[in-house]
Amino acid sequence: AGSTIVLENNVEEATAIEVTKNVTINLNGKGISIPNDTEGNGVFHVTSGATLTLEGEGTINGAGNDKWNSAVFVEGENSKAIINNGIFTNKDVDPCKWEDDTHFDLIYVKNGATVEINGGTFECITPKWTLNSHDTLVGTIVVNGGSFYNYDPSKSDTEPGEGTTN
Secondary structure, three states, rough: OEEEEOOOOOOOOOEEEEEEEOOOEOOOOOOOOEOOOOOOOOOOEOOOOOOEEOOOEEEEOOOOOOOOOOOOEEEEOOOOOOOOOOOOOOOOHHHHHHOOOOOOOOOEEEOEEEEEEEEOEEEEOHHHOOEEEEOOOEEEEEEEOEEEOOHHHHHOHHHHHHHOOO
């Protein structure tokens, strides 16, 4: 809890990195991926009121072998992710593999959680879903900066006819 981790190598995990205590991760020019993940909780799954802070250059690749392919998934009251830098992507997903789904959420919040984006680059294979909140168990995404590929966070329209921001 409260530690800062500086990556020294690229990291490939089998499933999501579960974050249940406050931690800062400096990507240090390295990457983290979950190419064989089947659980669908993202590269980082933040719960239990924890705060994950991501900083430094590096790539978080959410493309896995699951139906969601998220880079960061934050859920639960007081759970939070602060993104200060980095590249967040899931563009390597094969969408044909998931014929019953029409989108992949790159950054996802649920049940009172918060994501604060201060910087970074975000490229989602389904751009409309770059940032998304659960439909009924909503969370909050605050965008203060960053670069978004084919996506305008001030005009989120993930719900038909709503045109609201998350």
